[in-house]
């Protein structure tokens with residue numbers, strides 16, 4: 264079965280995660296895909312299990328003579344984003360796509376070259392889209408389908424390989440995909456998440472991330488008797504926001520330049536709250552951003568009185584780069600495997616995070632590879648049959664190269 268055929272099956276199963284849940288998985292429906300995936304792994308000759316947190320794990324033993332090779336893991340997630348409908352997906356397969364604007368069913372939405380300038384490059388390929396009323400679910404069911412197809416082909420074509428581990432995870436889209444990830448149990452030496460965009464993408468550099476909550480305590484009296492007394496929390500909050508550099512926001516930065524991003528602002532005379540996320544590829548520069556917050560808080564308190572403004576800063580995730588540099592072969596291997604398949608690798612730093620970044624920190628070096636999909640998290644999600652086939656070939660090339668290594 265080709266990877267896209269599996270994708271067409273998987274996207275029919277609704278697996279949206281939920282933002283507000285305390286537990287993992289955040290939604291029981293993720294088991295609706297996890298369980299059949301576990302069965303499919305077993306049918307392909309793997310030892311497989313699905314645990315109470317909805318992690319599917321499988322292991323394909325090494326073929327004779329390859330037992331000394333390292334164990335490589337392939338990881339993809341089963342959930343889809345909660346922010347856009349993911350139920351009742353009706354995928355459309357467009358053969359010989361012309362590379363131009365494409366109306367998405369009767370939805371009134373149009374996939375346009377203006378919004379997705381890479382579309383002309385997909386001309387003559389077979390394009391898969393949704394009908395515009397739901398997301399497609401290629402993020403990350405394409406990754407799951409590609410890994411599954413790899414395993415099937417290793418088996419059917421009797422290709423020599425070392426031990427291969429797989430893990431399909433829940434709740435990646437709500438930031439909890441690694442919450443119960445058992446690195447020891449998986450037992451792999453290194454791995455790859457298959458959860459990126461264009462085929463040939465190899466991500467080994469992501470943001471360092473922190474979140475900051477600024478709370479302002481005001482002092483409210485009748486405005487007619489407020490002279491020299493009132494402290495307007497909303498105004499102080501606005502002053503705080505305006506004091507941050509205007510050229511360091513998501514809209515005014517790119518490449519390796521980090522930002523302060525105000526995600527939420529609420530308040531009145533009495534109290535006000537500002538929520539930020541801070542991002543930078545450079546760990547030192549992220550620390551500087553945190554220090555800027557502390558400085559601003561101090562100067563506000565000097566002006567308005569001690570305790571008026573408080574900030575709470577919480578680290579979120581780290582750039583995998585510094586850690587992955589300890590095992591550069593994991594990245595080189597993916598780059599060489601990609602080139603071997605006639606695909607030019609793209610190794611740009613991403614302006615976000617990946618589960619692989621956390622896994623790398625947890626001791627499983629784990630760059631992120633492209634799935635061949637684009638426009639994730641909404642109705643414009645699309646992927647090509649040829650792109651998915653290329654990813655499967657790249658995974659094969661990785662497995663072959665790993666099978667020739669010694670632990």
Ligand SMILES: [Zn+2]
Pocket residue numbers: 340402403435458
């Ligand atoms: Zn994803």
